[in-house]
Amino acid sequence: MLLEIITPEKNVFKGNVDSATFPGSNGSFQVLNNHAPLISSLDKGDLKFTDGKNNTTIVVDGGVVEVLNNNITVLAEKVIEE
Secondary structure, eight states: OEEEESSSSSSEEEEEEEEEEEOOOTTTTEEEETTTEEEEEEEEEEEEEEOOOOEEEEEEEEEEEEEEEEEEEEEEEEEEEE
């Protein structure tokens, strides 16, 4: 899946991942390959993703995530910690 994380200031990350976990407004959730389409708001928290070998955590301060056709786009209000 292609994950892209964008803030108003910069593009934070763009690359292929195997899974991603998001701090949703109603609780955290995970996205895997061929996930159903969705749009969700994000709370402040850990956005975690893995590319098979590496596990990465980025702390976001709210935003929106869209999942469609194995493309995940995160529009984060702000990245607190990379």
